[in-house]
Amino acid sequence: MRALLLQIYMRGGARVSRNESKKIVALFAMTLTLAGCGLDPFSQLISNKLRDGSGSGTTAPLCPQALSTSSILGMQTLGLSQSLDDHKKVHLGRSSSLGTFDAQRKIKVGTRLVATLDESCSSRIYEEFILTEEKNLDELELEAQSDPCILKIAENFIYKINMTSNDPAISQQGQFSALRAFTSYDTFYDANNGITNNVVVAIVDSGVDIDHQDLRPNIWRNIDETPNNGVDDDQNGYIDDVEGWNFAAHGNQAPNDPRPLTWTDSPGDEVHGTHVAGLAAGAWNNNMGGAGIMGRNVKIMALNIFGDSSSGSTSRLNQAIRYAADNGADVINLSLGACGLDQTTFDTILYAICKGSLVVTAAGNTFYINNGVITGRELSDNQSDANNDCNPTATPSTGAQKFFQTPASFGSSINGLITVASSDAVPDALNRYSKSDFSAWSATTVEIAAPGSQSGTRGLYSTLPSNSYGRQEGTSMSSPVVAGAAALAKAYSLRKGVTLTPMNLERLIETGGRQEVLLNGLVKGSKHLDLVNLANEIENNINSYR
Numbered sequence: 001m002r003a004l005l006l007q008i009y010m011r012g013g014a015r016v017s018r019n020e021s022k023k024i025v026a027l028f029a030m031t032l033t034l035a036g037c038g039l040d041p042f043s044q045l046i047s048n049k050l051r052d053g054s055g056s057g058t059t060a061p062l063c064p065q066a067l068s069t070s071s072i073l074g075m076q077t078l079g080l081s082q083s084l085d086d087h088k089k090v091h092l093g094r095s096s097s098l099g100t101f102d103a104q105r106k107i108k109v110g111t112r113l114v115a116t117l118d119e120s121c122s123s124r125i126y127e128e129f130i131l132t133e134e135k136n137l138d139e140l141e142l143e144a145q146s147d148p149c150i151l152k153i154a155e156n157f158i159y160k161i162n163m164t165s166n167d168p169a170i171s172q173q174g175q176f177s178a179l180r181a182f183t184s185y186d187t188f189y190d191a192n193n194g195i196t197n198n199v200v201v202a203i204v205d206s207g208v209d210i211d212h213q214d215l216r217p218n219i220w221r222n223i224d225e226t227p228n229n230g231v232d233d234d235q236n237g238y239i240d241d242v243e244g245w246n247f248a249a250h251g252n253q254a255p256n257d258p259r260p261l262t263w264t265d266s267p268g269d270e271v272h273g274t275h276v277a278g279l280a281a282g283a284w285n286n287n288m289g290g291a292g293i294m295g296r297n298v299k300i301m302a303l304n305i306f307g308d309s310s311s312g313s314t315s316r317l318n319q320a321i322r323y324a325a326d327n328g329a330d331v332i333n334l335s336l337g338a339c340g341l342d343q344t345t346f347d348t349i350l351y352a353i354c355k356g357s358l359v360v361t362a363a364g365n366t367f368y369i370n371n372g373v374i375t376g377r378e379l380s381d382n383q384s385d386a387n388n389d390c391n392p393t394a395t396p397s398t399g400a401q402k403f404f405q406t407p408a409s410f411g412s413s414i415n416g417l418i419t420v421a422s423s424d425a426v427p428d429a430l431n432r433y434s435k436s437d438f439s440a441w442s443a444t445t446v447e448i449a450a451p452g453s454q455s456g457t458r459g460l461y462s463t464l465p466s467n468s469y470g471r472q473e474g475t476s477m478s479s480p481v482v483a484g485a486a487a488l489a490k491a492y493s494l495r496k497g498v499t500l501t502p503m504n505l506e507r508l509i510e511t512g513g514r515q516e517v518l519l520n521g522l523v524k525g526s527k528h529l530d531l532v533n534l535a536n537e538i539e540n541n542i543n544s545y546r
């Protein structure tokens, strides 16, 4: 069997020491404003009684000078210059009060309403009640008119805090804005979005610090395995595999300990897996650090295949992929690769997909300097390139040669395996997102781009071992961003009643990407990960993915 040297695709030189990275965790003020959906009748509508003097008018003094004539569409129709008759019966507002108004519109039983009471009747001016009998607006109007205490009745809006997240460093994580994550908030991030299932993301990597404060809440546990009894309780072939596995355990480390070991050949680089795990599934809204793309209802299955050195192997990689698939991983992230064509890994990825696991992998970092400009090399999906040198130190002409890499080159051949290029999280002046200079590319076998660098600060911000944080860049970082998004899409589709196969999940993510003109010719379909388009694709077309 050929032993392939696995590489990780973290770009060197962007590292932040642990002490420095702690300082980076600066507090950012969060957006915390109140808003309800629609225009609030309280602020928009003027009660008949208040206006015609039939109520005491002691509440809510009108302040006409504060009304801008141009501020809100439709305001003029409610403006102070209009006669009262024009906007009679607009107590129950929302859009109907701003456009065509239907007094016969039935208000359903159970609708939450709020009455504004005259101060002489109640010290509590705003009284909430629920409609127990279906009525139309005219009928409600009559009731309000007949009660001298009621100045107006309006719909009781649901207010929410417009908070992105309470994680203090989330504003430093450019990937969220590049993906339009907060615009997709209601679908993917709102606590009331109905996602209840835990989606499992396997991180096959250099190990994960499962004790990290921002990862610990999301660490997968094998509930069928009794810890530390020396017995393989769930008979999956692994004794006491409770929180992951180390397929390259070394020295005194137990095989069931997936935490990273210091790499003897490049100490410090073993932080890779912890960083990758945080990008996909760091804890969301727990008041610390940043967050993963899916930081809630997600579990991280930590699988270490590197042990104490930077070299992995086919056997460990394939064992880990099989373990993940056999033990319920929904998504398997492979931020790694090996030069050449590894047929056994090809077969293992197919095995995992048939077991229900989507596989996401990094396109690779390649440095080719063309006319003084760094550009990544083209990734091949043609077997005839399988013997090309992936990391030539020779001339640019050699460097420009296409290279073939496992598993990235399999992207176009396997539905259910997504190959990811790196984009920069910072757009240009025209708000366009471009490929990171180091990222490999291909219009056929690189299937989507996602942030893996952040100009100005360089890398993406995520977790590092020992409760620290820092920035790393590379296609290794792009891959878990897509893995996290895949987890979100799978969970949200499940809530919609559709269990996505890995093949359909890949199709959904790519169809739900956005086209970026600067990715033309570099990524299949010029697609960049986009959570708003993805949410819309699920909302509108989920049945076509059954």
Ligand SMILES: [Ca+2]
Residues within 6 Å of the ligand: 225, 231, 232, 233, 234, 235, 236, 237, 238, 239, 240, 241
């Ligand atoms: Ca077991």
Ligand SMILES: [Ca+2]
Residues within 6 Å of the ligand: 225, 226, 227, 228, 229, 230, 231, 232, 233, 239, 240, 241
């Ligand atoms: Ca056991």
Ligand SMILES: [Ca+2]
Residues within 6 Å of the ligand: 167, 214, 282, 283, 284, 285, 286, 287, 288, 289, 290, 291
């Ligand atoms: Ca957090």
Ligand SMILES: [Ca+2]
Residues within 6 Å of the ligand: 410, 411, 412, 413, 414, 415, 416, 417, 418, 419, 447, 506
């Ligand atoms: Ca594919």
